[in-house]
Amino acid sequence: MEAVEGTENVESGGGMKDLEGKYLTFTLASEEYGVGILQVREIIGVMEITAVPQTASYIKGVINLRGQIIPILELRIKFGMEPQGYDDRTCIIVVEVQQETGSVQVGMLVDSVSEVLNILEEQIEPPPVFGSTTLDTDNILGMAKIKGKVKILLNIDKVIGKEGVLSQFEEMAGQKASG
Amino acid sequence: MASAERSLSVILDDIALKIMMVEPGDLSIIGELLELADECINSDESKKQPVSVEMAQSFKSVLEQLIMGEVSDSAESYDHLGQCVSLMQEMERSGCEDESITGRFCDHLRQTGYKIDSGKFPVLVADQGAAPKDEEPDTRFLQDRELLHGFIDESVEHLESIENLILELEKNPDDPESINAVFRAFHTIKGTSALVDLDTVNQLAHRIENLLDAVRNGHRKMDSGVADMVLRVSDLLLTMIQNVKDVAEKGLEYYQRFDISVLIEQIDLVEGGGAGMEDGEEETSPTGNISLGEGEVPDFMQDPELLSGFISEAYEHLESIEVHVLELEQDSDNLDIINNIFRPFHTIKGVSGFLNLKTINTLAHTTENLLDDVRNGIRPMSTEIIDVVLDVGDRLRSMVQNISDVLEQGPEAYQPFDISDSVKMIKALQEEGDGAPDISPPPAEEQAKESSETVVEPTPSVSVTVPPPKISQPSKAAFSPKRKVKVQAEIKVNVEKLDSLVNAVGELVIMQAMVHQNPLINDIGEPKLLKDLSQLARITTELQKTAMSMRMVPIRQTFQKMTRLVRDLSKKTGKNVDLIMRGEETEIDRNMVDSIYDPLVHMMRNSVDHGIQVPEERRKNGKSEKGTVTLSAYQKGGNIVIDIQDDGDGVATEKIRTRALERGLITDNDHLTDHEVNNLIFLPGFSTVDKITDVSGRGVGMDVVKKGVEKLRGIVELNSTPGEGSQFLIRLPLTLAIIDGIIVRIGSERYIIPTVAIQESLRPKQENYNSVHSRGEALLIRDQLVPIIRLNRLFGVAADSSDPCEGIVVVVENEDRQRALLVDELLGKQEVVIKSLGGYMKDIKGLAGGTILADGRVGLILDLAGIISASEEMGMTDFPDKMGD
Structure with a gap:
């Protein structure tokens, strides 16, 4: 996973206390994730997505959200999982992230949306340390243990990152020319 | 309240909280506030600091006046009181007497409408009085924000026009039109700045107006000294007005004091330096001059643009007069309302004065005098006065209406107005109040006295029976059909609103198309429905066009900024450059205006700095010493074209080729035409100038131009003819949206x-x-x-x-x-x-x-x-x- 620099999230600075609050939880494959409810704008069903060239593979394209064009990220690809087809449970969670130029709305494709949970301080643990190269835990705020299940709380600003556009166009050009 | 003595900070916190929660009309909270204020005054901590006690006392008395209705019970007052409390808290925390705090405190108090009694609060007022000129900003100008904003916008426009006119004058120093126009612009700034209580601006504008007056009366020659002075003054005025704007928008801490004394001395020197003709203040004052200038500006049709501005303004003023007069009927002693009536009359008088609208001027002036007496307490407000003011308002309205008719339909529409009876009535009212012995002077004489006073009617023979005031004759004579100007009402609209309108219309167009193309709807095939749909399509298109056109502004302002640039550049480089502008009325998308400025600056610099040669070189090449840069804009197809041409030496194609080869931008095999080579200068980091001047030539210029223009989805191109000059062509889309x-x-x-x-x-x-x-x-x-x-x-x-x-x-x-x-x-x-x-x-x-x-x-x-x-x-x-x- 590439290292993405995002605007520093308030929550990442302090202890677990700051992480307490309401989260929208969703699933990707067999894993459960949570995203702070304050950053969620809305949840919509999958609609036709217009592909945009020269963007990272996890950017599926753009949609028309009531006259505004917003980009759609496929979280499965972003997190290096196998993509799968869409079904009627597939959703787009529209989140708002702060960037230097102002706030940006981005849609995230997820397998299904579960529920809104109030997660308490004592339920949250810091992200585990995996082998240094296998997994970058920068995207993760913490792990919440609820009724024996673990929810991965995401730092959305980090996940979304600054830009989804591939800067190295040459790289792509090389691929295309050889392929 | 609390039985035990509470600390001052606790009390102040309590007050602050209550102030925040108070709603206009909620007297019970004010009651509680009063108790708290008392507690403040009596607290031991306060007693150590006389200022604190006085602050609390004055705070209390504002509250008392609030209850009595002497201070207006409005959210604004509470805002100011809130500020006062936070200042008291600041004082309490710092524990020392800070003059700036008390100064600001007094300010806020005053802005609630409360008059600080220096006898009652000696320390407070003394503190603030100790450094009244340096520490405490004169904030009277903030009283009427709307008026102030109007003033700021207007003045900036005026100052920009002044700049251009002066540059015009440098070329053509004897053009009386331009001198008059500059004079008028300063005159307006002077007048309006007085209205909004900006004394420094007023003084400066007044002083420079005097200088210009000397110029236009031929007492002083128009030369570069005057021009420089005017430019400096207008620069300073611009900074001052910008500061006023900052203060109005961001708060008092931005207030900056300007010292204009040096500049005024210099103006004196410049004025004296010309012909040694130093008029007294009174003689050079503008009111005197309008009568002097009558010969030059004989009629009111000289400046239709100014006139139509006056008309729409006058309507607004008359409307506000009416509203306030009706208010006055309810509350006849309210000084504020009287002032609110006085001001529009004053403005109308001033503007009509320099527009040579004599009848309107007389009437407004007379009424203004009457109102002045009332507001100075010489005469009580009476129903008669109210009637007269209303009547005058109506008359002025029909006169203004007539002027706008004349503008639109031609001189035939002109209709003389007889105002002598109104003037007489006002006079009578004035005298009645005076209780003066000469109650019944003969009407003709009275009229004569009035007219000589207002410098309007040149002959004393005007009486009730003489219908057409002088104004009609010259105005008809000066008419030509070309001068017909449609008076258009304009309103100012918030840019955000405009943008959101344009966006919404964009959406509407799309939705309309979606409905229109929906196969289900087309399958219905009902003729009425189809007809309605196509009607809807037409309306939508129309709406879209209108919305788009609302965003279009003339390119004039952007162009005019170039005038100054070229002037400064040519002075700096010792070149003699003439800037010719064409097609300034071409309209471009408002959103493009800012983005086109930078590319334009770079290209103009390039043209002046590299294009035009120094005079000696030009002479050697058999050209006139004066170089010419032509800046034009026009619409061509779906594009706006901006064309910058100079008659310099053209681009050194071979130099560019060599440089490009050196840099590896091209190879020998690249057989490029000269045109293609020339356009290489738009590549990043390309500069051919041998010596880098401080003006341009670090090789960043042209790629900035190209990038800027491409951002606007435009194209830039360079054409050059060796020895004859070069041309930049920018093609831009009509709209960005x-x-x-x-x-x-x-x-x-x-x-x-x-x-x-x-x-x-x-x-x-x-x-x-x-x-x-x-x-x-x-x-x-x-x-x-x-x-x-x-x-x-x-x-x-x-x-x-x-x-x-x-x-x-x-x-x-x-x-x-x-x-x-x-x-x-x-x-x-x-x-x-x-x-x-x-x-x-x-x-x-x-x-x-x-x-x-x-x-x-x-x-x-x-x-x-x-x-x-x-x-x-x-x-x-x-x-x-x-x-x-």
Whole structure:
């Protein structure tokens, strides 16, 4: 996973206390994730997505959200999982992230949306340390243990990152020319 | 309240909380506040500090007046009181007597309408009085924000016009029109600044007005000394007004004091230096001069633009007069209301004065005098006065109406007004109040006295029976049919509102198209429905056009900024440059105005700095010493063209070629035409100037121009004729928001190609298709080999067929490069609203943005320059590539 620099999230600075609050939880494959409810704008069903060239593979394209064009990220690809087809449970969670130029709305494709949970301080643990190269835990705020299940709380600003556009166009050009 | 003594800070916190919660009209909270204020006054902590006690006391007495209704019970007052409390808290925390705090405190108190009694609060007022001029800003100008904003906008406009006029005058120092115009602009600033209580601005404007007056009366010659002085003054005024704006917007801490004494002394020197004609203040005062200037400006039709401005303004003033007079009937002793009536009359008087609208001027002036007496307490307000003021208002309205008729329909519409009876009535009222002994002077004499006072009617013979005031004669004489100007009412609209309107209309257009193209609706086939739908389409289009035109502004202002630039540059470089501007009325999208400024500056600099030669060199080449730069704008097809031409030496093509070779930008094999070589200067980091001047020439200029223009979806080009000069051509789209495009399909995706760039589209024939090394592909179109770009490969989408002969090619041109874009199908032509793909996906090469298509999906708009260079980078078309970049 590439290292993405995002605007520093308030929550990442302090202890677990700051992480307490309401989260929208969703699933990707067999894993459960949570995203702070304050950053969620809305949840919509999958609609036709217009592909945009020269963007990272996890950017599926753009949609028309009531006259505004917003980009759609496929979280499965972003997190290096196998993509799968869409079904009627597939959703787009529209989140708002702060960037230097102002706030940006981005849609995230997820397998299904579960529920809104109030997660308490004592339920949250810091992200585990995996082998240094296998997994970058920068995207993760913490792990919440609820009724024996673990929810991965995401730092959305980090996940979304600054830009989804591939800067190295040459790289792509090389691929295309050889392929 | 609390039985035990509480600390001052606790009490103040409590007060602050209550102030925050108070609603106008809620007297019970004020009661509680009063108790708290008492507690403050009596607290031991306060007693140690006389200022604190006085602050609390004055705070308390404001509250008392609030209850009594002497201070207005409004949210604004509470805001100020809130500020007062926070200042008291600040004082309490710092524990020392800070003059700036007490000063601000007094300010806020005053702004509630409360008058601070220096006898009652000696320490407080003394503190603030100790450094009244330096520490405490004079904030009277903040009293009427609306008026102030109007003043700021107007003055900035005036100052900009002054700058241009002065530059005009430098070329043509004897042009009385320009001198008058400059004079008028300062005069207006002077007048309005007095109105909004900006004394420093007023003084400065007044002083420079005097200087100009001397000039226009021929007492002083117009020379560079005067011009420089006027420019300096207008610069300073601009800074001052900017500061006023900052203060109004961001708060008092931005207040800055300006010392104008030095400048005024210098103005004196300049004025004295001319002809040694130093008039007394009174003699040079503008009111005196309007009568003097009558010969030059004999009628009110001299400046129709100014006049139509006056008309719409006057209507507003008259309306406000009426409203306030009616208020006055309810509350006849309210000084504020009287002032509110006085001010519009004053303005009308002033403006009508310099527009030579004598009848209006007389009437307004007389009424103003009457009101002045009332507000100075010489005369009580009475129902008679109210009646007269209302009557005068009505009369003024019909006179103004008549002027606007004259402007629109010509001099035939002119209608003389007899105002003598009104004037007489006012006079009578004035005398009645005076209780003066000469109660009944003969009417004619009275009239004469009045007219001589107001410098309006030149002869004392005007009486009730003389109907047409002098004004009619000259005005008719000066009329020519060309001068007809339609008086248009204008309103100022918040830019955000305008943008959101334009966006909403864009959406509406799309939705309308979606409904229109819905097959279900078309299947109904009901004639009425179809008719209604097409009617709806028409209205939508109309609405869209109007909304778009609202965003268009003349390019004049941007151009005018260049005048100053050229002046300064030519002085700096010792060149003699004439700037000719054409087509300033050409309209461009408001959003483009700012973005076009930087490129323009760079090109103008280039033209003056590198294009025009120094006088000696020009003479050697047999040219006139004075160089000419022509800046013009016009509309051509769907484009706005900005054309900058100079009559200098032209571009040193060989130098550019050498430099480009040195830098490896081109190779010897690149057989480029001179034109192509010249346009290499738009590449980043390219500069041919031998010596880098501080004006331009660090090689950053031209690529900035190109980037800036391309951001606006425009094209820039350089043409040059050796020895005769060079020309920059910028072509810009009419609007940024909408483009005309052809929708094409590739596989399942749809893209929009801007129509401007499209030359033709055709189905390729096998015999015209050529491939080179089975990689570069080209199509022979009318004996020209045009490289093919397979969009599907570039964008990584699956096309219907890989055989170009089964698809369609769209031949496009960009920067003189032709390319054939291979697509599967053409779907149609449509105007589309450009939308950004958002900050997250900005600057994708080959895409100009997105739009929402009729079916609600997003379509991507192609950026041809990006596509061509991307395809080159990908090595897809390395065939006849003339200008690799």
